[in-house]
Amino acid sequence: MGLAWEDKEVHFDLSFSDMRLAIGEKVIDRLDNIEDTKGNGGDRGKLIITNLRILWHSVTNPRINLSIGYNSMTTINTKIVNSKLRGTTQALYMMTVCHGSRYEFIFTNLVPGSMRHFTSVTGVHKAYTSSKPYRELKLRGAVVHNKRLRILPLEQVCTVLHGVWNLSSDQGSLGTFYITNVRLVWFADMNEAFNISLPYLQINSIRIRESKFGKALVVMCREASGGYILGFRIDPEDKLNTIFKELSSLFTVYASNPIYGIEYEWSSKEEEKQNGILTEDVEEVDDSRNEISNVLMTYSANGDNGKDRPIVYSNELGLAIESLKEGFTIQKLWEVVPS
Numbered sequence: 001m002g003l004a005w006e007d008k009e010v011h012f013d014l015s016f017s018d019m020r021l022a023i024g025e026k027v028i029d030r031l032d033n034i035e036d037t038k039g040n041g042g043d044r045g046k047l048i049i050t051n052l053r054i055l056w057h058s059v060t061n062p063r064i065n066l067s068i069g070y071n072s073m074t075t076i077n078t079k080i081v082n083s084k085l086r087g088t089t090q091a092l093y094m095m096t097v098c099h100g101s102r103y104e105f106i107f108t109n110l111v112p113g114s115m116r117h118f119t120s121v122t123g124v125h126k127a128y129t130s131s132k133p134y135r136e137l138k139l140r141g142a143v144v145h146n147k148r149l150r151i152l153p154l155e156q157v158c159t160v161l162h163g164v165w166n167l168s169s170d171q172g173s174l175g176t177f178y179i180t181n182v183r184l185v186w187f188a189d190m191n192e193a194f195n196i197s198l199p200y201l202q203i204n205s206i207r208i209r210e211s212k213f214g215k216a217l218v219v220m221c222r223e224a225s226g227g228y229i230l231g232f233r234i235d236p237e238d239k240l241n242t243i244f245k246e247l248s249s250l251f252t253v254y255a256s257n258p259i260y261g262i263e264y265e266w267s268s269k270e271e272e273k274q275n276g277i278l279t280e281d282v283e284e285v286d287d288s289r290n291e292i293s294n295v296l297m298t299y300s301a302n303g304d305n306g307k308d309r310p311i312v313y314s315n316e317l318g319l320a321i322e323s324l325k326e327g328f329t330i331q332k333l334w335e336v337v338p339s
Contacts, residue, residue, distance in 0.1 A: 003135070003201070007052040007069040007128070010098040014067055024258035025052050029120040033110035035085050040064060042084035047107060049120050051128070051262035056107065068105065070128040072096040078118060083108040092118045120264075127262045134182055134261030137225040138197040144187045149178045154259055156181045159246060161239075162189075166196075167213055167231035177232065179247060182259050184219070186232065196230065200254040206247050208240065217244055 005011070006022045021027070027050050034047040036056055043064070048055040057065035075095035082088050091108040092115075109117050133143070133152055143150055151157065157180050164177040166186055173194065178185040187195035202225040209218045213233045217240060221228040234240040309323045316330045324330070 003052070005069070006067070008071045008098075009067075009069050010072050010096050010103050011067040012065075013063060014065055016062070019055060019057070019065060019067065021050065022052065023256075024260055025050050028124055028264050029116075031109065031117050031120075034117055035083055035108040035110055036066065036105070037081055037083050037091055037108045038104060038106040039066075044085065044110065047117055049117075049124055051124065051260055051264075054121060066105070068094070068096060069098075070125050072098045073125060076122050076125060078115070079106065081106055081108065083110075085110055086112075090115070092121060094121075124262065124264045127264050131261035131263075133197060133199070134259060135199055135201050137199070137202045137221060137228070140193055140195060141197055143185055143197045144192040144195055147176070147187075147189075147192060149180075149185055151180075152182065152261060153263070154182070154261055158250065159243070161234065161243065163235070165213065165233035167211060167216055167233060172213060172233065177234075177243075179243070179250065181250065182254070182261070184247065198225075198230070200251050201258060201260075203251060206244065206251060208244050215240060217247075219247075 003022065006025065011018070027048060029049040031047045031049075034045050034056065035041065036043065036045055036058075040058060043058050043060065045056050045058045053067055053069045055065065055067055057063075073094055073096050075093070077093055078090050079093035080088065081091045081093075083091065086108055089108055091106050094105045094107075096103045096105070107117055109115065131152075133141075134154070149157065157178060159177075159179040161177040161179070163174065164186060165172040165174055166188070173188045174190075175186050175188040175194075183197055183199040185195065185197045187193075198219065198221065202222050204220040204222045207218045207220075208215055209231075210216075211218075211231055211233070213231075215233075215237060217232045217234060219230045219232075221230070234243055311320050312323045313319075314321045314330060
C-alpha cells in the first residue's frame, strides 16, 4: 500500500495504464480546451485535475501527455504568454522539481476570459499541502492539545487506550494510544509533545512479537517514512490481541479505500454540475480501446481481412486459432502497451 509516484513526480508521455486513476485518486475538475503552451504549443488538449496530480493530454494524440504531482510543485502563479492559439494572454505558470531536475509548465485556457484552470489547480494544491497529516508520518508534532487528539476533518476516532508503553527507549514511556480510521497516534502522559502520528498509508506491517518487555505490538513503517520499527506494550495480553485485530482490520479497509484528506469546495452549484459531467467524461480518456498497441493496430489494418488462413493449435492459448501472419506473435498481439 502507499502512493508510488503519482503525487510526487513529473512524468511525460505515460502509457494509458499509468494515466488511469490510482486507488483513492478522484477527479476534481476537467477542462477540455487547454493548451500546453510550453511543450506543445498550438496543440489543443484536456486538463484533468485530481486530488493527487494534474494530467494533460493532447486531443489529437492522447499518447502525448503529462502527469504532474502536487508534491513536485514549487511555484504556481499566472504569466503573460504568447499562445499560438490565443495570442498574447494570461496563463497558468508552474515550476516543479523532480529528482533534482527543474521543469516549468505553462497552460493556457483557450476559452476567452476563463481562468478556471488556475483557480482549480491553486485551490486543490492548497488543499493538498494542508492535509499532510493524512499521508505523512509526524514525530513530535502539534497533534495533541490538553491531552486530547486534534481530530482531522475526515477523521473518526475508533479507540482510545490509556496506559500504553512506547518501547522506543530502554525504560519505555507510558502514554495514550489513539486508533482512528486514518492513523494511529501515541503521546506520552508526562509530555504530550513527545508523540507520533502514523497514517496507515505509511505502515508496512502490523504484528505481535516478543520483546524484552514481553509481547508487544510492532508496527513497521514504509521505507519512504524512514523505515522505523515502533513497539508498544499493551496489558493485559487479551487487550493486546484485541487491539492487534482492530488495527489489522482498519489497515485492510484503508488499503482498499484510502483517505488522502484532500477536499476542494466549489464556489457555485453550476460548477458542481459541470464537475459531475467532467468526471463521467474521464472514463472515455481511459477507455481500453484506445490502449491498442502499435503492433495490433498494424495487424488489424492489414488489407486481407477477408482471406482465411489455416487453423492451427496454439500452445500458449490452449486452443485452435487462425494462423498468424509472418512477423507477429501471440505475446506482442496481447501487449496493451508496446514493450
